[in-house]
Amino acid sequence: MKFDNESMREVFGKTLVELGEKHDALIVMDADLNTSTRTVLFKKRFPDRFVQCGIAEGNMFGVAGGLSYAGFVPFPVTFAAFASRKALDVIFMNICCPKLNVKIPGCYAGVTAGEGGPSHNSAEDIAIMRSLPHMRVIDPGDNNELRSAMNEMMAYDGPVYFRVPKVIPPLLMEEMQAFRWAKGIVIREGTDVSLIGTGIMTSICVKAAEFLEAEGIHAEVIHMPSIKPIDEDLIVKTAKKTGRIVTVENGSVYGGFGSAVAEVLVEKYPVKLDAVGIKDSTFGSAPIRDLLIHHKLTPKDVAERAKNILHAKNVQ
Amino acid sequence: MKFDNESMREVFGKTLVELGEKHDALIVMDADLNTSTRTVLFKKRFPDRFVQCGIAEGNMFGVAGGLSYAGFVPFPVTFAAFASRKALDVIFMNICCPKLNVKIPGCYAGVTAGEGGPSHNSAEDIAIMRSLPHMRVIDPGDNNELRSAMNEMMAYDGPVYFRVPKVIPPLLMEEMQAFRWAKGIVIREGTDVSLIGTGIMTSICVKAAEFLEAEGIHAEVIHMPSIKPIDEDLIVKTAKKTGRIVTVENGSVYGGFGSAVAEVLVEKYPVKLDAVGIKDSTFGSAPIRDLLIHHKLTPKDVAERAKNILHAKNVQ
Amino acid sequence: MKHLTKKKIDELNDMAYQIRRMSLDMITYSQWGHIGGTFSQAEILACLYDHVLRIAPDNPQWEDRDCFVLSKAHASPALYAALALKGFIDYDDIYTYCRIGGLEGHLDMLETPGVECSGGSLGLGLSYSAGVAYGLRLKEAFHRRVYCLLGDGELCEGQIWEAAMFAGHHKLDNLTAVVDYNKLMAKGFINELMALEPLADKWKAFGWNVIEVDGHDVEELCNAFHKVKYLESTGKPACIIAHTVKGRGVEECEFNYKWHTHAPSVVKANAFLHELSCTYDKAKGNDLKSAANGGEGDLNYIIEEHEYEVR
Amino acid sequence: MKHLTKKKIDELNDMAYQIRRMSLDMITYSQWGHIGGTFSQAEILACLYDHVLRIAPDNPQWEDRDCFVLSKAHASPALYAALALKGFIDYDDIYTYCRIGGLEGHLDMLETPGVECSGGSLGLGLSYSAGVAYGLRLKEAFHRRVYCLLGDGELCEGQIWEAAMFAGHHKLDNLTAVVDYNKLMAKGFINELMALEPLADKWKAFGWNVIEVDGHDVEELCNAFHKVKYLESTGKPACIIAHTVKGRGVEECEFNYKWHTHAPSVVKANAFLHELSCTYDKAKGNDLKSAANGGEGDLNYIIEEHEYEVR
Numbered sequence A, B: 001m002k003f004d005n006e007s008m009r010e011v012f013g014k015t016l017v018e019l020g021e022k023h024d025a026l027i028v029m030d031a032d033l034n035t036s037t038r039t040v041l042f043k044k045r046f047p048d049r050f051v052q053c054g055i056a057e058g059n060m061f062g063v064a065g066g067l068s069y070a071g072f073v074p075f076p077v078t079f080a081a082f083a084s085r086k087a088l089d090v091i092f093m094n095i096c097c098p099k100l101n102v103k104i105p106g107c108y109a110g111v112t113a114g115e116g117g118p119s120h121n122s123a124e125d126i127a128i129m130r131s132l133p134h135m136r137v138i139d140p141g142d143n144n145e146l147r148s149a150m151n152e153m154m155a156y157d158g159p160v161y162f163r164v165p166k167v168i169p170p171l172l173m174e175e176m177q178a179f180r181w182a183k184g185i186v187i188r189e190g191t192d193v194s195l196i197g198t199g200i201m202t203s204i205c206v207k208a209a210e211f212l213e214a215e216g217i218h219a220e221v222i223h224m225p226s227i228k229p230i231d232e233d234l235i236v237k238t239a240k241k242t243g244r245i246v247t248v249e250n251g252s253v254y255g256g257f258g259s260a261v262a263e264v265l266v267e268k269y270p271v272k273l274d275a276v277g278i279k280d281s282t283f284g285s286a287p288i289r290d291l292l293i294h295h296k297l298t299p300k301d302v303a304e305r306a307k308n309i310l311h312a313k314n315v316q
Numbered sequence C, D: 001m002k003h004l005t006k007k008k009i010d011e012l013n014d015m016a017y018q019i020r021r022m023s024l025d026m027i028t029y030s031q032w033g034h035i036g037g038t039f040s041q042a043e044i045l046a047c048l049y050d051h052v053l054r055i056a057p058d059n060p061q062w063e064d065r066d067c068f069v070l071s072k073a074h075a076s077p078a079l080y081a082a083l084a085l086k087g088f089i090d091y092d093d094i095y096t097y098c099r100i101g102g103l104e105g106h107l108d109m110l111e112t113p114g115v116e117c118s119g120g121s122l123g124l125g126l127s128y129s130a131g132v133a134y135g136l137r138l139k140e141a142f143h144r145r146v147y148c149l150l151g152d153g154e155l156c157e158g159q160i161w162e163a164a165m166f167a168g169h170h171k172l173d174n175l176t177a178v179v180d181y182n183k184l185m186a187k188g189f190i191n192e193l194m195a196l197e198p199l200a201d202k203w204k205a206f207g208w209n210v211i212e213v214d215g216h217d218v219e220e221l222c223n224a225f226h227k228v229k230y231l232e233s234t235g236k237p238a239c240i241i242a243h244t245v246k247g248r249g250v251e252e253c254e255f256n257y258k259w260h261t262h263a264p265s266v267v268k269a270n271a272f273l274h275e276l277s278c279t280y281d282k283a284k285g286n287d288l289k290s291a292a293n294g295g296e297g298d299l300n301y302i303i304e305e306h307e308y309e310v311r
């Protein structure tokens, strides 16, 4: 895998500026986190289109609704933990119900607030956000895809939640592939088991597949950045091929990404699925690396889970 | 089916008083809804243990955390829509993370706020609440079970969310059965298809099963009041028996009850499941009856869905 | 002060009467709604819709319009009545209140022409209004103004104070908040349940100009709106604290929390209508009717009835 | 006023120094943390833990204790230092800050003896504190008091004002809020980003008594605590607005938002320690060390390294 040298939040900040050049209506809103979330870049370039809200997330999302109604495309920016937990009713009432054109980044998403601990990490954001009416949900896998997804969401008129982890991610694909709604990407073909990752966890899957290959197991790796809408066809296709699925997310499996895949499988083509993520707990306070290890979210762990599901006797 | 003549909120209010007689530490908190939620009964009986918070749900849940820490067992009471959407970060940080002994009713749950519309109905509460760490989730099916569940939760030291719909429900079981954690109940044996309901939707399933029986289809009906933890064994057992599952909830199927059942199935025994509920929309504003009809949540609709899943050819 | 003509005053009071009458009709017909907070704001809405707001009923999306946000959206019948009286919606639409495909029990901006903000959950409207006001200023649409009507009980919600701080800090002087200070929230008197006083001091401490008026006196109300629009552009948002009577117009409902949310029987509704028409010296008009069963949402019906006919 | 002895004053200032020194050590060692808001509250915590609070380090759950809630939980190093100095936790625990199984980056009441409230998300602490205060009064534990330390930027959060209204309405005079008014939030000066003034008026308008003090003057602080405890039981909660300097003690950090959240290199940390020890006339002691890689969470490591050894 190639490695990038830019952090995703930096790419997020830069892409906001790029989009700002193209779209006069784009507005960036801050709740006192602009140097962390890198919206500071937009603030410097377009001071007039940068709205400071102070540490008041509820109000920020409400103001976003109003700005959208007045014809702007606001990006109210805060950490994923606060975007999903602090102001849900506002997002529901003033953004989702009226289908307003507001784009909500979830910065430091999942486990990537690291030392910030349970308050700052976000294990539930996928489950919460995808339960909201009209809300689309994206967890991009690398810097190219984040940039592509941000361009794509500008072409869509409606609310979007997208994760922006705080990591320097590997490059998932040699060649840049455009983000498309409800489209997953086959990163690696395989026949024995399917590893379906979302966000930065796909890179973990890729490495896990290498481990498995070394043991003679051919794992298919699928990347699923578009969680809602999800790529039902691809899920069914890989299920038919391998009959065994492992989903990998850095978040809670209750209602989360694994659950979204499970919903598709039981409806269309029921096969076994093992959802890797966390269960009924929080991402504690430690460097990201230690948290991934602690919560068994490393390539070795994923490979292990894949082997288990492969060797479990077919229950049906 | 026998019919009750008392509304669930009334039973909720009375049970609070009964529990208040037994438990000196029980405190009821109100956010300006006491005559609607029927906590007014507790207020009259135990004025000193009734805390008025005004229309400020966030603060109410925070105060609940503090009261719990001071040794009380608070019931902060508001509508399910507000309990799940208005103060999620507080519930997460001050109740779930520290595992405090707070019991959170979701009044007028699901579709039962009727005319109140999207703001007052709660389609996402199950998805949201079960994503929270340490939170247990209950959707009781009738008045006996609601009372029993409230007694049971007093014996459990930790956060619980439970739905209190605003309906006069049928009596689900002839004989009173105690609520037990992670225990579902077989209401009717069957071999062709399993209808698994939660909350008041189980009564819809019972009637649907009668329709199906009339057409020679033997539906098993299972009631699942304990959504988290859920009865994995019973789900697997009925899946083995019928191989076809229809879940029924008055809420969003994205991350909701159907999703919780799907999670179990794909992990333990994958079979087809059709999740009846709403998808990516809201419960609009109309009498409950009209909403159930509009969203296709009546016994006839459920029977129809069961027939569809039964007649769909086995995909595997 | 700009004085209103006697004729205008009569017109405004007449509109307030119509708003009450039509709201009562809606709530009785649908058997659902909030009389108390609907009646208390009748004069405020009459002044806004018949005198203050720049609006174009034949073009609800008129790009030069003012924006009115009813944050206390449970009092939507009054707004629907005003919209019907001005021609944004049809008069008969009021009989679709709380029906599938009809007027929302609270507010849905996607469905109803003239409704500028969805609502129903309290505490949200001022943030949204501040967003619109901020956006309008950014677009240099300086002549367009934003008005937000808040409940007094609603002021318990912290987001109101976040929005107040935001609007004060950003000097949104194109934004006017009106507090329908009817002294009650849903279940009782505010000073007993969660005291608000000193209320004017709160707004001042958050950077707002404050004017207190009698919220049932259309002259005082219009003067206050005139003042914030033309005389006090001091770089601050303005808050009009309108002292009102919850349930105003029907004695049984006045300051009576039991009529916060409750639909009258047809008999009672007709008595209320009679009282209203006497007070306002109007002919009573047709008797009010009820179309719904209402009640506790008995599942019996849905389970035992085999034919479901949507009303 | 009750006068502090010179000795006591020295002790308190010494504790404030130790709090800063240990916090710096923690933040440097873990390569994560918030220096600015940690340093600004050093004297406040020293006074609370060495003079004001009724606590029993050998029995953190002592049923007669006062309750201290650090709502601005990102400044937890100062609290951990105070807890270590008082003996609630071991001195060496500070080197487990932000490590699996160690001290939380913010606060976890289940894991750390003496921590009475979990935190990390701003705006929540005052509600919780009000809950404890309400509960203590209900239990007639009149001698037990609750103290809640708030950030000034944190006051943007509406829930603070909900809690303020609640405490004012319920006359929780066993509750004292302290505002660490260090004039900055995370990314700049408060008066530029979201102005708070007139701050005292806000608290008064929400029903609180207010005392303003120099938050780095231990005598003024202790007098204020004394006053709210013994002299002003007027049926109101009290707010002590403590004027402080963000980053106080190290010139480079003072009023400098860049040091709100940022871990110093070891070289820089030792320079800071030197500066602190000069100011407080202390021996510098051992050099500070760093144990972590820190940085941007490079996934490279987790993907390419085959052996994962938890540090």
Ligand SMILES: Cc1ncc(C[n+]2csc(CCOP(=O)(O)OP(=O)(O)O)c2C)c(N)n1
Binding pocket: B031, B032, B033, B055, B082, B086, C034, C036, C037, C038, C040, C072, C074, C075, C120, C121, C122, C123, C150, C151, C152, C153, C154, C155, C180, C182, C184, C185, C186, C187, C246, C260
């Ligand atoms: C967030 C929220 N909590 C509770 C309710 C339920 N509710 C509807 S109206 C109302 C009372 C409102 O009182 P006030 O703001 O004074 O309005 P008014 O007196 O004008 O009716 C309440 C508690 C709600 N709609 N939203």
Ligand SMILES: Cc1ncc(C[n+]2csc(CCOP(=O)(O)OP(=O)(O)O)c2C)c(N)n1
Binding pocket: A031, A032, A033, A055, A082, A086, D034, D036, D037, D038, D040, D072, D074, D075, D120, D121, D122, D123, D150, D151, D152, D153, D154, D155, D180, D182, D184, D185, D186, D187, D246, D260
């Ligand atoms: C709800 C929430 N939003 C944002 C943050 C991120 N954050 C951490 S500290 C901080 C600034 C706090 O400023 P202030 O309250 O003044 O604290 P101090 O100056 O004492 O550090 C912010 C925005 C948070 N922890 N919680």
Ligand SMILES: [Mg+2]
Binding pocket: C037, C151, C152, C153, C180, C181, C182, C183, C184, C185, C246
């Ligand atoms: Mg009122």
Ligand SMILES: [Mg+2]
Binding pocket: D037, D151, D152, D153, D180, D181, D182, D183, D184, D185, D246
């Ligand atoms: Mg500060």
